[in-house]
Amino acid sequence: MEENKSTEIINKYDLIILGYWVENSKANSLAIDFLKTVRNKNIALYGTAGTDINHPYIKSVITKTESIIDDSNKLLGHFICQGEIAEEVVANFEILVNAQPENKMLAGLLNIFKQQLPLSKGHPDKLDIQKAKEYFDKLFNSLK
Ligand SMILES: Cc1cc2nc3c(=O)[nH]c(=O)nc-3n(C[C@H](O)[C@H](O)[C@H](O)COP(=O)(O)O)c2cc1C
Incomplete structure:
Protein backbone atom coordinates (compact mmCIF):
# COMPACT_ATOMS: atom_id res chain seq x y z
CA MET A 1 0.00 0.00 0.00
CA ILE A 85 7.92 -24.61 5.96
CA ALA A 86 7.36 -25.38 2.29
CA GLU A 87 9.74 -27.93 0.80
CA GLU A 88 10.62 -25.41 -1.97
CA VAL A 89 11.94 -22.99 0.69
CA VAL A 90 14.45 -25.60 1.84
CA ALA A 91 15.34 -26.45 -1.78
CA ASN A 92 15.86 -22.72 -2.55
CA PHE A 93 18.05 -22.26 0.54
CA GLU A 94 20.08 -25.26 -0.57
CA ILE A 95 20.74 -23.52 -3.92
CA LEU A 96 21.75 -20.32 -2.08
CA VAL A 97 24.09 -22.19 0.26
CA ASN A 98 25.74 -23.97 -2.66
CA ALA A 99 26.21 -20.62 -4.43
CA GLN A 100 27.69 -18.98 -1.29
CA PRO A 101 29.62 -21.73 0.53
CA GLU A 102 31.50 -19.10 2.60
CA ASN A 103 28.24 -17.77 4.11
CA LYS A 104 28.06 -19.57 7.48
CA MET A 105 24.82 -17.81 8.45
CA LEU A 106 22.97 -19.25 5.44
CA ALA A 107 24.43 -22.71 6.04
CA GLY A 108 23.27 -22.52 9.69
CA LEU A 109 19.76 -21.51 8.59
CA LEU A 110 19.62 -24.37 6.09
CA ASN A 111 20.48 -26.85 8.85
CA ILE A 112 17.70 -25.46 11.03
CA PHE A 113 15.19 -25.63 8.15
CA LYS A 114 16.09 -29.21 7.29
CA GLN A 115 15.61 -30.24 10.90
CA GLN A 116 12.37 -28.27 11.25
CA LEU A 117 10.77 -29.27 7.91
CA PRO A 118 8.99 -32.40 9.20
CA LEU A 119 8.22 -30.82 12.59
CA SER A 120 6.59 -27.79 10.99
CA LYS A 121 3.90 -29.79 9.14
CA GLY A 122 0.39 -28.87 10.21
C1 LIG B 1 11.44 -16.91 1.34
C2 LIG B 1 11.18 -17.50 2.69
C3 LIG B 1 12.10 -17.26 3.71
C4 LIG B 1 11.87 -17.82 4.97
N1 LIG B 1 12.76 -17.56 5.96
C5 LIG B 1 12.55 -18.10 7.18
C6 LIG B 1 13.48 -17.86 8.24
O1 LIG B 1 14.46 -17.18 8.10
N2 LIG B 1 13.23 -18.44 9.45
C7 LIG B 1 12.12 -19.23 9.69
O2 LIG B 1 11.95 -19.70 10.82
N3 LIG B 1 11.22 -19.45 8.71
C8 LIG B 1 11.41 -18.92 7.48
N4 LIG B 1 10.52 -19.17 6.48
C9 LIG B 1 9.36 -20.02 6.76
C10 LIG B 1 8.11 -19.18 6.96
O3 LIG B 1 8.25 -18.29 8.05
C11 LIG B 1 6.92 -20.12 7.19
O4 LIG B 1 6.77 -20.85 6.00
C12 LIG B 1 5.69 -19.33 7.48
O5 LIG B 1 5.78 -18.78 8.76
C13 LIG B 1 4.48 -20.25 7.37
O6 LIG B 1 3.37 -19.61 7.83
P1 LIG B 1 1.91 -20.20 7.59
O7 LIG B 1 1.97 -21.69 7.87
O8 LIG B 1 1.09 -19.46 8.57
O9 LIG B 1 1.62 -19.88 6.16
C14 LIG B 1 10.72 -18.63 5.22
C15 LIG B 1 9.80 -18.86 4.17
C16 LIG B 1 10.03 -18.30 2.93
C17 LIG B 1 9.03 -18.56 1.83
Missing part, protein backbone atom coordinates in the same frame (compact mmCIF):
# COMPACT_ATOMS: atom_id res chain seq x y z
CA GLU A 2 1.21 3.54 -0.75
CA GLU A 3 2.90 4.96 2.39
CA ASN A 4 0.68 8.09 2.63
CA LYS A 5 -2.46 5.99 2.28
CA SER A 6 -1.43 3.51 4.99
CA THR A 7 -0.43 6.38 7.33
CA GLU A 8 -3.81 8.01 6.71
CA ILE A 9 -5.61 4.76 7.62
CA ILE A 10 -3.60 3.93 10.75
CA ASN A 11 -3.91 7.48 12.08
CA LYS A 12 -7.50 6.62 12.98
CA TYR A 13 -6.35 3.90 15.42
CA ASP A 14 -4.51 3.80 18.79
CA LEU A 15 -3.60 0.12 18.54
CA ILE A 16 -2.01 -1.56 15.55
CA ILE A 17 -1.95 -5.36 15.49
CA LEU A 18 0.38 -6.55 12.77
CA GLY A 19 0.65 -10.14 11.56
CA TYR A 20 3.75 -11.35 9.76
CA TRP A 21 5.63 -14.47 8.67
CA VAL A 22 9.32 -14.93 9.24
CA GLU A 23 11.41 -14.30 6.15
CA ASN A 24 15.20 -14.47 6.36
CA SER A 25 15.28 -14.32 10.17
CA LYS A 26 12.95 -11.37 10.72
CA ALA A 27 9.38 -10.32 9.88
CA ASN A 28 8.63 -10.46 6.14
CA SER A 29 9.78 -7.41 4.19
CA LEU A 30 6.26 -6.07 3.53
CA ALA A 31 5.50 -6.11 7.28
CA ILE A 32 8.88 -4.49 8.05
CA ASP A 33 8.29 -1.73 5.48
CA PHE A 34 4.93 -0.97 7.07
CA LEU A 35 6.26 -1.18 10.66
CA LYS A 36 8.97 1.37 9.83
CA THR A 37 6.30 3.97 9.03
CA VAL A 38 4.36 3.60 12.32
CA ARG A 39 4.68 6.39 14.94
CA ASN A 40 3.01 7.11 18.32
CA LYS A 41 0.93 3.92 18.45
CA ASN A 42 0.40 0.94 20.68
CA ILE A 43 1.62 -2.07 18.73
CA ALA A 44 1.07 -5.81 19.08
CA LEU A 45 2.71 -8.32 16.78
CA TYR A 46 1.90 -11.89 15.86
CA GLY A 47 4.05 -13.98 13.61
CA THR A 48 4.62 -17.47 12.27
CA ALA A 49 8.10 -18.91 11.84
CA GLY A 50 9.12 -22.08 10.08
CA THR A 51 11.05 -22.91 13.25
CA ASP A 52 9.85 -24.24 16.60
CA ILE A 53 9.43 -21.20 18.85
CA ASN A 54 11.48 -22.88 21.59
CA HIS A 55 14.49 -23.07 19.28
CA PRO A 56 17.17 -20.57 20.52
CA TYR A 57 17.25 -19.02 17.01
CA ILE A 58 13.75 -17.57 17.52
CA LYS A 59 15.06 -15.07 20.13
CA SER A 60 17.09 -13.35 17.41
CA VAL A 61 14.04 -13.26 15.11
CA ILE A 62 12.04 -11.51 17.85
CA THR A 63 14.86 -9.04 18.65
CA LYS A 64 15.47 -8.15 15.00
CA THR A 65 11.77 -7.62 14.33
CA GLU A 66 11.19 -5.52 17.44
CA SER A 67 14.27 -3.38 16.71
CA ILE A 68 12.42 -1.98 13.67
CA ILE A 69 9.80 -0.33 15.88
CA ASP A 70 10.26 3.41 16.35
CA ASP A 71 10.72 4.57 19.99
CA SER A 72 7.62 6.79 19.77
CA ASN A 73 5.51 3.58 19.83
CA LYS A 74 4.72 1.27 22.73
CA LEU A 75 5.04 -2.48 22.07
CA LEU A 76 2.27 -4.18 24.06
CA GLY A 77 2.87 -7.76 23.02
CA HIS A 78 4.48 -10.12 20.55
CA PHE A 79 3.07 -13.58 19.89
CA ILE A 80 4.93 -16.03 17.71
CA CYS A 81 4.16 -19.62 16.79
CA GLN A 82 5.35 -22.17 14.26
CA GLY A 83 4.02 -22.15 10.69
CA GLU A 84 4.69 -24.69 7.99
CA HIS A 123 1.41 -25.69 12.07
CA PRO A 124 -0.16 -23.44 13.11
CA ASP A 125 -2.20 -26.24 14.68
CA LYS A 126 -5.21 -26.08 16.99
CA LEU A 127 -3.00 -25.61 20.04
CA ASP A 128 -1.07 -22.74 18.41
CA ILE A 129 -4.35 -21.03 17.55
CA GLN A 130 -5.73 -21.58 21.05
CA LYS A 131 -2.52 -20.09 22.54
CA ALA A 132 -2.79 -17.09 20.20
CA LYS A 133 -6.38 -16.55 21.27
CA GLU A 134 -5.49 -16.77 24.98
CA TYR A 135 -2.55 -14.42 24.48
CA PHE A 136 -4.64 -11.75 22.76
CA ASP A 137 -7.63 -12.19 25.11
CA LYS A 138 -5.26 -11.46 28.01
CA LEU A 139 -3.75 -8.51 26.20
CA PHE A 140 -7.16 -7.00 25.35
CA ASN A 141 -8.38 -7.54 28.95
CA SER A 142 -5.32 -5.70 30.25
CA LEU A 143 -6.38 -2.67 28.17
CA LYS A 144 -9.86 -2.44 29.68
Whole structure:
Protein backbone atom coordinates (compact mmCIF):
# COMPACT_ATOMS: atom_id res chain seq x y z
CA MET A 1 0.00 0.00 0.00
CA GLU A 2 1.21 3.54 -0.75
CA GLU A 3 2.90 4.96 2.39
CA ASN A 4 0.68 8.09 2.63
CA LYS A 5 -2.46 5.99 2.28
CA SER A 6 -1.43 3.51 4.99
CA THR A 7 -0.43 6.38 7.33
CA GLU A 8 -3.81 8.01 6.71
CA ILE A 9 -5.61 4.76 7.62
CA ILE A 10 -3.60 3.93 10.75
CA ASN A 11 -3.91 7.48 12.08
CA LYS A 12 -7.50 6.62 12.98
CA TYR A 13 -6.35 3.90 15.42
CA ASP A 14 -4.51 3.80 18.79
CA LEU A 15 -3.60 0.12 18.54
CA ILE A 16 -2.01 -1.56 15.55
CA ILE A 17 -1.95 -5.36 15.49
CA LEU A 18 0.38 -6.55 12.77
CA GLY A 19 0.65 -10.14 11.56
CA TYR A 20 3.75 -11.35 9.76
CA TRP A 21 5.63 -14.47 8.67
CA VAL A 22 9.32 -14.93 9.24
CA GLU A 23 11.41 -14.30 6.15
CA ASN A 24 15.20 -14.47 6.36
CA SER A 25 15.28 -14.32 10.17
CA LYS A 26 12.95 -11.37 10.72
CA ALA A 27 9.38 -10.32 9.88
CA ASN A 28 8.63 -10.46 6.14
CA SER A 29 9.78 -7.41 4.19
CA LEU A 30 6.26 -6.07 3.53
CA ALA A 31 5.50 -6.11 7.28
CA ILE A 32 8.88 -4.49 8.05
CA ASP A 33 8.29 -1.73 5.48
CA PHE A 34 4.93 -0.97 7.07
CA LEU A 35 6.26 -1.18 10.66
CA LYS A 36 8.97 1.37 9.83
CA THR A 37 6.30 3.97 9.03
CA VAL A 38 4.36 3.60 12.32
CA ARG A 39 4.68 6.39 14.94
CA ASN A 40 3.01 7.11 18.32
CA LYS A 41 0.93 3.92 18.45
CA ASN A 42 0.40 0.94 20.68
CA ILE A 43 1.62 -2.07 18.73
CA ALA A 44 1.07 -5.81 19.08
CA LEU A 45 2.71 -8.32 16.78
CA TYR A 46 1.90 -11.89 15.86
CA GLY A 47 4.05 -13.98 13.61
CA THR A 48 4.62 -17.47 12.27
CA ALA A 49 8.10 -18.91 11.84
CA GLY A 50 9.12 -22.08 10.08
CA THR A 51 11.05 -22.91 13.25
CA ASP A 52 9.85 -24.24 16.60
CA ILE A 53 9.43 -21.20 18.85
CA ASN A 54 11.48 -22.88 21.59
CA HIS A 55 14.49 -23.07 19.28
CA PRO A 56 17.17 -20.57 20.52
CA TYR A 57 17.25 -19.02 17.01
CA ILE A 58 13.75 -17.57 17.52
CA LYS A 59 15.06 -15.07 20.13
CA SER A 60 17.09 -13.35 17.41
CA VAL A 61 14.04 -13.26 15.11
CA ILE A 62 12.04 -11.51 17.85
CA THR A 63 14.86 -9.04 18.65
CA LYS A 64 15.47 -8.15 15.00
CA THR A 65 11.77 -7.62 14.33
CA GLU A 66 11.19 -5.52 17.44
CA SER A 67 14.27 -3.38 16.71
CA ILE A 68 12.42 -1.98 13.67
CA ILE A 69 9.80 -0.33 15.88
CA ASP A 70 10.26 3.41 16.35
CA ASP A 71 10.72 4.57 19.99
CA SER A 72 7.62 6.79 19.77
CA ASN A 73 5.51 3.58 19.83
CA LYS A 74 4.72 1.27 22.73
CA LEU A 75 5.04 -2.48 22.07
CA LEU A 76 2.27 -4.18 24.06
CA GLY A 77 2.87 -7.76 23.02
CA HIS A 78 4.48 -10.12 20.55
CA PHE A 79 3.07 -13.58 19.89
CA ILE A 80 4.93 -16.03 17.71
CA CYS A 81 4.16 -19.62 16.79
CA GLN A 82 5.35 -22.17 14.26
CA GLY A 83 4.02 -22.15 10.69
CA GLU A 84 4.69 -24.69 7.99
CA ILE A 85 7.92 -24.61 5.96
CA ALA A 86 7.36 -25.38 2.29
CA GLU A 87 9.74 -27.93 0.80
CA GLU A 88 10.62 -25.41 -1.97
CA VAL A 89 11.94 -22.99 0.69
CA VAL A 90 14.45 -25.60 1.84
CA ALA A 91 15.34 -26.45 -1.78
CA ASN A 92 15.86 -22.72 -2.55
CA PHE A 93 18.05 -22.26 0.54
CA GLU A 94 20.08 -25.26 -0.57
CA ILE A 95 20.74 -23.52 -3.92
CA LEU A 96 21.75 -20.32 -2.08
CA VAL A 97 24.09 -22.19 0.26
CA ASN A 98 25.74 -23.97 -2.66
CA ALA A 99 26.21 -20.62 -4.43
CA GLN A 100 27.69 -18.98 -1.29
CA PRO A 101 29.62 -21.73 0.53
CA GLU A 102 31.50 -19.10 2.60
CA ASN A 103 28.24 -17.77 4.11
CA LYS A 104 28.06 -19.57 7.48
CA MET A 105 24.82 -17.81 8.45
CA LEU A 106 22.97 -19.25 5.44
CA ALA A 107 24.43 -22.71 6.04
CA GLY A 108 23.27 -22.52 9.69
CA LEU A 109 19.76 -21.51 8.59
CA LEU A 110 19.62 -24.37 6.09
CA ASN A 111 20.48 -26.85 8.85
CA ILE A 112 17.70 -25.46 11.03
CA PHE A 113 15.19 -25.63 8.15
CA LYS A 114 16.09 -29.21 7.29
CA GLN A 115 15.61 -30.24 10.90
CA GLN A 116 12.37 -28.27 11.25
CA LEU A 117 10.77 -29.27 7.91
CA PRO A 118 8.99 -32.40 9.20
CA LEU A 119 8.22 -30.82 12.59
CA SER A 120 6.59 -27.79 10.99
CA LYS A 121 3.90 -29.79 9.14
CA GLY A 122 0.39 -28.87 10.21
CA HIS A 123 1.41 -25.69 12.07
CA PRO A 124 -0.16 -23.44 13.11
CA ASP A 125 -2.20 -26.24 14.68
CA LYS A 126 -5.21 -26.08 16.99
CA LEU A 127 -3.00 -25.61 20.04
CA ASP A 128 -1.07 -22.74 18.41
CA ILE A 129 -4.35 -21.03 17.55
CA GLN A 130 -5.73 -21.58 21.05
CA LYS A 131 -2.52 -20.09 22.54
CA ALA A 132 -2.79 -17.09 20.20
CA LYS A 133 -6.38 -16.55 21.27
CA GLU A 134 -5.49 -16.77 24.98
CA TYR A 135 -2.55 -14.42 24.48
CA PHE A 136 -4.64 -11.75 22.76
CA ASP A 137 -7.63 -12.19 25.11
CA LYS A 138 -5.26 -11.46 28.01
CA LEU A 139 -3.75 -8.51 26.20
CA PHE A 140 -7.16 -7.00 25.35
CA ASN A 141 -8.38 -7.54 28.95
CA SER A 142 -5.32 -5.70 30.25
CA LEU A 143 -6.38 -2.67 28.17
CA LYS A 144 -9.86 -2.44 29.68
C1 LIG B 1 11.44 -16.91 1.34
C2 LIG B 1 11.18 -17.50 2.69
C3 LIG B 1 12.10 -17.26 3.71
C4 LIG B 1 11.87 -17.82 4.97
N1 LIG B 1 12.76 -17.56 5.96
C5 LIG B 1 12.55 -18.10 7.18
C6 LIG B 1 13.48 -17.86 8.24
O1 LIG B 1 14.46 -17.18 8.10
N2 LIG B 1 13.23 -18.44 9.45
C7 LIG B 1 12.12 -19.23 9.69
O2 LIG B 1 11.95 -19.70 10.82
N3 LIG B 1 11.22 -19.45 8.71
C8 LIG B 1 11.41 -18.92 7.48
N4 LIG B 1 10.52 -19.17 6.48
C9 LIG B 1 9.36 -20.02 6.76
C10 LIG B 1 8.11 -19.18 6.96
O3 LIG B 1 8.25 -18.29 8.05
C11 LIG B 1 6.92 -20.12 7.19
O4 LIG B 1 6.77 -20.85 6.00
C12 LIG B 1 5.69 -19.33 7.48
O5 LIG B 1 5.78 -18.78 8.76
C13 LIG B 1 4.48 -20.25 7.37
O6 LIG B 1 3.37 -19.61 7.83
P1 LIG B 1 1.91 -20.20 7.59
O7 LIG B 1 1.97 -21.69 7.87
O8 LIG B 1 1.09 -19.46 8.57
O9 LIG B 1 1.62 -19.88 6.16
C14 LIG B 1 10.72 -18.63 5.22
C15 LIG B 1 9.80 -18.86 4.17
C16 LIG B 1 10.03 -18.30 2.93
C17 LIG B 1 9.03 -18.56 1.83
